[in-house]
Amino acid sequence: MLAEQIRNSLEKLELEKVAAGDYGRTGYHVEVAAKPEQITAIAQVMLEQQCFLESLTALDLIESFEVVYHFACFRELCRTVVHVPLIKGKTAPTLSSVYPAADWFEREVFDLFGIVFAGHPNLKRLILPEDADFHPLLKDFVASS
Amino acid sequence: MLEPGIEEKTFYLNLGPQHPSTHGVLRILLEMDGEFIANSEPVIGYGHRAHEKMAELRTYQQYLPNMGRVDYLHALAYNHGYCLAVERLAGIEVPERAEFIRVITSELNRIASHLLWFGAYLLDLGAFTPFLYCFDDRENVVDILDRVTGSRLTYCYFRFGGVRDDIDDEFIAGCRAFITRLRSRWQDYDDLVTKNVIFINRTRDVGIITPEQALKYGVTGPCLRGSGIPYDIRRSEPYSVYPLFDFEIPIGERGDIMDRYVVRLREMEQSLRIIEQALDKLPNGPIMAEKVPKRLKPAEGEVYAAVESGRGEFGTYIVSKGDTKPYRIKLRVPSFSNLSIISELIKDTLVADMVAILGSLDLVIPEVDR
Numbered sequence A: 001m002l003a004e005q006i007r008n009s010l011e012k013l014e015l016e017k018v019a020a021g022d023y024g025r026t027g028y029h030v031e032v033a034a035k036p037e038q039i040t041a042i043a044q045v046m047l048e049q050q051c052f053l054e055s056l057t058a059l060d061l062i063e064s065f066e067v068v069y070h071f072a073c074f075r076e077l078c079r080t081v082v083h084v085p086l087i088k089g090k091t092a093p094t095l096s097s098v099y100p101a102a103d104w105f106e107r108e109v110f111d112l113f114g115i116v117f118a119g120h121p122n123l124k125r126l127i128l129p130e131d132a133d134f135h136p137l138l139k140d141f142v143a144s145s
Numbered sequence B: 001m002l003e004p005g006i007e008e009k010t011f012y013l014n015l016g017p018q019h020p021s022t023h024g025v026l027r028i029l030l031e032m033d034g035e036f037i038a039n040s041e042p043v044i045g046y047g048h049r050a051h052e053k054m055a056e057l058r059t060y061q062q063y064l065p066n067m068g069r070v071d072y073l074h075a076l077a078y079n080h081g082y083c084l085a086v087e088r089l090a091g092i093e094v095p096e097r098a099e100f101i102r103v104i105t106s107e108l109n110r111i112a113s114h115l116l117w118f119g120a121y122l123l124d125l126g127a128f129t130p131f132l133y134c135f136d137d138r139e140n141v142v143d144i145l146d147r148v149t150g151s152r153l154t155y156c157y158f159r160f161g162g163v164r165d166d167i168d169d170e171f172i173a174g175c176r177a178f179i180t181r182l183r184s185r186w187q188d189y190d191d192l193v194t195k196n197v198i199f200i201n202r203t204r205d206v207g208i209i210t211p212e213q214a215l216k217y218g219v220t221g222p223c224l225r226g227s228g229i230p231y232d233i234r235r236s237e238p239y240s241v242y243p244l245f246d247f248e249i250p251i252g253e254r255g256d257i258m259d260r261y262v263v264r265l266r267e268m269e270q271s272l273r274i275i276e277q278a279l280d281k282l283p284n285g286p287i288m289a290e291k292v293p294k295r296l297k298p299a300e301g302e303v304y305a306a307v308e309s310g311r312g313e314f315g316t317y318i319v320s321k322g323d324t325k326p327y328r329i330k331l332r333v334p335s336f337s338n339l340s341i342i343s344e345l346i347k348d349t350l351v352a353d354m355v356a357i358l359g360s361l362d363l364v365i366p367e368v369d370r
Helices: A002-011 A036-048 A101-113 B051-057 B064-070 B072-090 B096-124 B129-149 B169-194 B197-203 B211-217 B257-281 B334-340 B342-346 B351-360 B365-369
Strands: A017-020 A030-033 A051-060 A064-073 A080-087 B011-015 B027-033 B036-043 B301-309 B312-320 B328-332
Touching (some): A002 A030, A002 A036, A036 A051, A036 A080, A051 A101, A051 B328, A101 B334, B036 B342, B072 B301, B072 B312, B096 B129, B096 B257, B129 B169, B197 B257, B211 B334, B257 B351, B312 B334, B334 B365
Antiparallel strands (some): A017 A030, A064 A080, B027 B036, B301 B312, B312 B328
């Protein structure tokens, strides 16, 4: 079972939380919570387990941010979610050296939330114009609806 | 990268944003070394409509019409993906007949999407006639779907707990006639395109995606299956009533353009098989779940649901804080990840090959931009 292998490998990293997920309710097989500095090591484990980076996004929880990583696998049904709480104003390490897919995902998160990924080779706006001075997915950004 | 005046022997070429081969407003900045591409950088976002921000301002139901407008070519898969996620979050059970109708219409839509790619792609390569053939066929699907959904392109047909309208005998007869018609066309397509020596020479061993690259870039859909990995959400993460049907997952061997082309062509035949079986087994019963609240207020929590769209894995990530509006929706769109690999694929190729490679990824640019 891949989910078990992933849990066993991740448990060695001494993360905040590594637990089995309730697939029928959430769509996750493994749920992980970690500190920002641990995400690179997690990504390396996921790559060793032949998982791909499905999605990378963030949540604005008003007091703080949370960066959310989803991993899945081509061979076997197993989705891993990694929640990384991030204090506003702090940076998260980039995954682009492990997963090139993260390059664009991180640029998108930087664009829409203003989260800086330390070590990113080309961190500039991806979707909005270069001269935009706002981050639209922040909760205090008011959109005219 | 791409600072002017650093390398004197290279020059810059702007492909797009208004270029016919990009099928949308995509710009690719090319650093050319003679006729070869030394470096490239895709510039996206021209069609950004803030779908994810809109989600936070609308109730769950109000956001449904947006789903037909992210990827307008396979809108029903997006309807399906979003409904699946919300149904999981709110614990809504969908009646079996509704799931059958969802599968039938979604597969018809997949065929329409692949046919459009087929025509438009060959147009990119300079073949005009196939475009007329497949638009003739596609018109049939669009008419069938128009009858039941009420629209021809940006469908908004699925509801939480079922579908909007039931299908009738005329719809079923139309589907059966279409299946027979399209099956009689495969030979024409093969004679006209697949065995065409010009087409073969332009696509064989060009734009190869290796399985390792696909893994690192998160490439999914026919682009991934062309590289020989049988990853199809309909099979690997079964949803709806797909496990009830017998169908194959076509895969390629080399991962070049030709393989991606063959995978899409063979997938249409598999979609026909699914539709045929679904029509045979179609159960009677309600098409909507009972007691779906008018104002949906899912409990606090989060959910991720994935479906297979014509371009790959479409994932919906919803975070609920127990409100009538979602706290956050992230749309994981396949074209975004599939496009991010392009710089690597077109490095050191000719501009003409680049057009062939770009088209073979079957990108829907408004989906990339959201």
